[in-house]
Amino acid sequence: MQFRYDYVVFPLIANVVAVFLCMPNMDTGNSDLSRAEELKNLANEAFKAHKYAQAIDLYSQAIELNGQNAVYWANRSFAHTKLEEYGSAIQDASKAIEGYYRRGAAYLAMGKFKDALKDFQQVKKLSPNDLDSAKKLKECEKAVKKLKFEEAIAVPESKRESVADSIDYRAIEVEPQYLGARIEGDVITLEFVKKMMDDFTNQKCLHKRYAYQIVLQMREMLRALPSLVDIKIPDGNHFTVCGDVHGQFYDLLNIFELNGLPSEENPYLFNGDFVDRGSFSVEVILTLFAFKCMAPSAIYLSRGNHESKSMNKIYGFEGEVRSKLSETFVELFAEVFCCLPLAHVLNEKVFVVHGGLFSVDGVKLSDIKAIDRFCEPPEEGLMCEILWSDPQPLPGRGPSKRGVGLSFGGDVTKRFLQDNNLDLVVRSHEVKDEGYEIEHDGKLITVFSAPNYCDQAHIETYGYGENMGNKGAFIRFEAPDMKPNIVTFAAVPHPDVKPMAYANNFLRMFS
Known part of the structure; x- marks a missing residue:
């Protein structure tokens, strides 16, 4: 079993998953993290010199300063195996698996699929027969592959055309059987908004023509505002x-x-x-x-x-x-969100x-x-x-x-x-x-x-x-x-x- 000794520890998002690698909120915590990394590096050198007991001691000191780092547990586990201390190795490996797993989950929650993939690859190394981890690793691999494809075909921001410019909502026909809220002309009235909210309350949809009209008008209004x-x-x-x-x-x-x-x-x-x-x-x-x-002065966003x-x-x-709504609306909302004041x-x-x-x-x-x-x-x-x-x-x-x-x-x-x-x-x-x-x-x-x-x-x-x-x-x-x-x-x-x-x-x- 091989482990990576210079793994970088990233800060994590704590309000999405129970994060194992949470960083302290104090300046003294930062110095502890730095000292823990120094001890880990010394332990790595001891390990390479086959001084396994010394390496275990140094990893232990690092864990005392930052027990949230899965790398320290994983490396100490490996050192224990070299001394045939398999019970201790299993305990440390379990801690490491939990750390990599939870950090991978946190990276997924942040949309950082490439970082998540690295962690689930480590989980796979530590626990090769775990079916649940293997499934999540496979999903990560698929996500990263898709991400790379999207990056390869992406149009540079400077050359990207606005999806809003390609939409003519007036050309969209409203079917006779549509009984929901309607905008008459270009003016959005209180009567329309009330009818739309009533329809939404009853789980009815707004016609795409009027949804486009609202979002496109919103875009023009927001673009004119300062940050x-x-x-x-x-x-x-x-x-x-x-x-x-x-x-x-x-x-x-x-x-x-x-x-x-x-x-x-x-x-x-x-x-x-x-x-x-x-x-x-x-x-x-x-x-x-x-x-x-x-009414622009009735609501700010x-x-x-x-x-x-x-x-x-x-x-x-x-x-x-x-x-x-539709795929086009996904891109349209993304454009409009970029216009919102800060x-x-x-x-x-x-x-x-x-x-x-x-x-x-x-x-x-x-x-x-x-x-x-x-x-x-x-x-x-x-x-x-x-x-x-x-x-x-x-x-x-x-x-x-x-x-x-x-x-x-x-x-x-x-x-x-x-x-x-x-x-x-x-x-x-x-x-x-x-x-x-x-x-x-x-x-x-x-x-x-x-x-x-x-x-x-x-x-x-x-x-x-x-x-x-x-x-x-x-x-x-x-x-x-x-x-x-x-x-x-x-x-x-x-x-x-x-x-x-x-x-x-x-x-x-x-x-």
């Missing part, structure tokens, strides 16, 4: 901020029931992650887009990390769009962003406004951090538990607010038991608007049941003081379509 949008709320008026909805259409309707429909007098900001996970994402996105087309091709491919939106500022006081803050101090609102956002999210930089970062309780900055972005403390929040003469950061991106959480000495609020997220607790379809899942929340701000008033709510029943019904097979394999 950071300033919103002015007149004195005496209110403004509502919602967090992640994640395809939970019936809970979106409940928000409107509790707080009123979007209008110029009752404006909303939905702070990203409209789609994925929940299996009514098409209904959610078309509803939000239709309200925006109806921020991009979340799930408004991206890589996430939509895995977490259900792509499959749902393909099932309910952040909003309310009355020059409240900074609203999906993920969080930045890896460096001194970022100004003008820097955010200058971001060229018309692309898929990069894996580093301001745009990445806006979409992916999370707060942490400790001061300073640490590695992200998700494997993308970073974790930032209250001192980082305080400096950002001071640098930009702001009072408060509102962000989303994380499920919270109460639907919200106030952190960083009251300077940061997380709001999450998908109650009973992914059906954590069972509610009987259109019936009654005990809801033990998380609550949802939204925040109402009243001008001019702009103090947050947080409203929480419970989940409502929905048709018997389970979350992730359209998700990638990889996620179902690990559920």
